[in-house]
Amino acid sequence: MAEKKVEEKQYDTIIVHSAVYKTEYTQKYINRPVWEYPNENHIFSFMPGSIIDVHVKPGEKLKEGDSLLILEAMKMHNNVQMPFDGKIVKIHVKPGQKIPKKHLMLEIKRL
Amino acid sequence: MSLKRNILDLRKRKSEVLKGGGEKAIEKQVAMGKLTARERILYILDEGSFHEYDLFVEHVARDFDMENKKLHGDGVIIGTGTIHGAPICIFAQDFTVAGGSLGLMHARKITKIMDHSLKMRVPLIGINDSGGARIQEGVNSLAGYGEIFFRNTLASGVIPQISVILGPCAGGAVYSPALTDFVFVVNNISKMFITGPSVIKTVLGEEISMEALGGAKVHAEITGNAHFYAESELECFDQIKKLMEFLPWNNKQKATRVEPANPKRRKKVENIVPSDPKMPYDIRDIIEAITDKSEFFEIMELFAPNIVIGFGRLNGETVGFVANQPKVLAGVLDCDSSDKAARFIRYCNAFNIPIITLEDLPGYLPGVDQEHAGVIRHGAKILYAYSEATVPRITVIIRKAYGGGYIAMNSRHLRADFVFAWPTAEIAVMGPEGAANIVFRKEIAEAEDPDAMRQIKIDEYKEKFANPYVAAGKGYIDEVIEPEDTRKMLLHALQVSANKSVMGPNKKHGIPPF
Numbered sequence: 001m002a003e004k005k006v007e008e009k010q011y012d013t014i015i016v017h018s019a020v021y022k023t024e025y026t027q028k029y030i031n032r033p034v035w036e037y038p039n040e041n042h043i044f045s046f047m048p049g050s051i052i053d054v055h056v057k058p059g060e061k062l063k064e065g066d067s068l069l070i071l072e073a074m075k076m077h078n079n080v081q082m083p084f085d086g087k088i089v090k091i092h093v094k095p096g097q098k099i100p101k102k103h104l105m106l107e108i109k110r111l
Numbered sequence: 112m113s114l115k116r117n118i119l120d121l122r123k124r125k126s127e128v129l130k131g132g133g134e135k136a137i138e139k140q141v142a143m144g145k146l147t148a149r150e151r152i153l154y155i156l157d158e159g160s161f162h163e164y165d166l167f168v169e170h171v172a173r174d175f176d177m178e179n180k181k182l183h184g185d186g187v188i189i190g191t192g193t194i195h196g197a198p199i200c201i202f203a204q205d206f207t208v209a210g211g212s213l214g215l216m217h218a219r220k221i222t223k224i225m226d227h228s229l230k231m232r233v234p235l236i237g238i239n240d241s242g243g244a245r246i247q248e249g250v251n252s253l254a255g256y257g258e259i260f261f262r263n264t265l266a267s268g269v270i271p272q273i274s275v276i277l278g279p280c281a282g283g284a285v286y287s288p289a290l291t292d293f294v295f296v297v298n299n300i301s302k303m304f305i306t307g308p309s310v311i312k313t314v315l316g317e318e319i320s321m322e323a324l325g326g327a328k329v330h331a332e333i334t335g336n337a338h339f340y341a342e343s344e345l346e347c348f349d350q351i352k353k354l355m356e357f358l359p360w361n362n363k364q365k366a367t368r369v370e371p372a373n374p375k376r377r378k379k380v381e382n383i384v385p386s387d388p389k390m391p392y393d394i395r396d397i398i399e400a401i402t403d404k405s406e407f408f409e410i411m412e413l414f415a416p417n418i419v420i421g422f423g424r425l426n427g428e429t430v431g432f433v434a435n436q437p438k439v440l441a442g443v444l445d446c447d448s449s450d451k452a453a454r455f456i457r458y459c460n461a462f463n464i465p466i467i468t469l470e471d472l473p474g475y476l477p478g479v480d481q482e483h484a485g486v487i488r489h490g491a492k493i494l495y496a497y498s499e500a501t502v503p504r505i506t507v508i509i510r511k512a513y514g515g516g517y518i519a520m521n522s523r524h525l526r527a528d529f530v531f532a533w534p535t536a537e538i539a540v541m542g543p544e545g546a547a548n549i550v551f552r553k554e555i556a557e558a559e560d561p562d563a564m565r566q567i568k569i570d571e572y573k574e575k576f577a578n579p580y581v582a583a584g585k586g587y588i589d590e591v592i593e594p595e596d597t598r599k600m601l602l603h604a605l606q607v608s609a610n611k612s613v614m615g616p617n618k619k620h621g622i623p624p625f
Contacts, residue, residue, distance in 0.1 A: 014473075026440065049315075
């Protein structure tokens, strides 16, 4: 009898080693960060801050280490560099703009 | 010549200091929904037991016009009194005096009562309600904090240390509570953070309220910094008094034994647990079916509720419960629950409280976030804490005891004193579903109907390994018991373990994975 009652309730599920367990989630579990495979062509802000200057234009070809833009965060001027040889596909920020953490700043492409 | 004049003078001086920050400041304190520092102490302690010291201490700041300011008691009240008739030391920061800010003499009063509590081997209760360091006193306030932290660490594991956050507690000030054993918070009143909302906004542009950043709920539910959450100060004081009932006064004593009593609950324990190991139930119902008077005092109820910790009594003696909670996240171990349980195990061990482990878990929580958050390192804490604990340790396996979770939850291999299992226990390297998929991979893949074959193989594995008898056959389990006998077996095991004595190798201290 008791078991029937339990089954009527709506439960969430957790899978451990192929077995599906009926249970409840915590708010913290629901809010957990979902893993995404990093896209090497997307340059995100690693901290919230302001864009001081953008050094590149769409279509521009660049070498690894070339300066892309200056992001001011925690009172430091951070020089964001080209991670590999490639070109600029799209620019999503402009000088003076305040951006949050993990904001997409540039799209690039490996050449 | 009569002493009358001197006595009247003393009374006048005292009444002056007892005004604290004055009527206006007290009005403000009350308007914030807070009690005054002195009222708080009087609520916590036995009636008429409080004795205050250092009433006439004055601050020593001489810069920024501070020499002309009078700060009664320098913003903190210290003293001794009793709880449940036993002596304790207490201090309370007085927000009405210069915002309870911590200067040199303020800190010196606190360290004086801390030294006292350690020397006398009595518990220390600290009530935090302070704007932080007194900027005018510069490095002297930092010195004060450091002296407090050092003493918190020195006293850790010797006397119970309790922190009550009844106001702001920001910046360096947060580390004293963080070093103590139990932290109490109250909704809308407690606020704890290293960096406040205004700085976060200026530097990072992130906007957040004090409550959302470091309010009581945040610390009770998300950070795990707080152990007890209350809706009001009075509820909080009741929680403190209740907690003290279960604790010994220092690490050389045992908690006061009370009159043994049977559980109130008449419900059969075996009816609480669904026979399907994949169905949830509330493990606290089992704890309450076992303990004296069905009483269970839960700690960190809101944080990592997939493991349940707290105190209860068996035959009048305080015991600590560590129990997987199938109702939440299937009772898995993860970073938070490992951290929560490991610290509690170490607390029990330091204060001579036997540990009862109730086990029913499918293993560790899978997920990238868990792996990247360091579930290896955090999970190791629980192994470490159990392995080093020398208090009596008894495990009851209710249903699932799979894989790493089986080892971690006070298994025989970590030198548990007694391991009992219900006949519903499944002690195996993993659940039947996972094991069948691996062991019979070929048979399942080659079958005409793989799903049907999988089910056959799952049943086969279940029949063979999903029981307590394989482990019992190796002596890993001492006894397979009927659920109704759980309390009886625990009482007996505790009786047998009463004079437990084990000696590890001599060392300064271990290197736990924190």
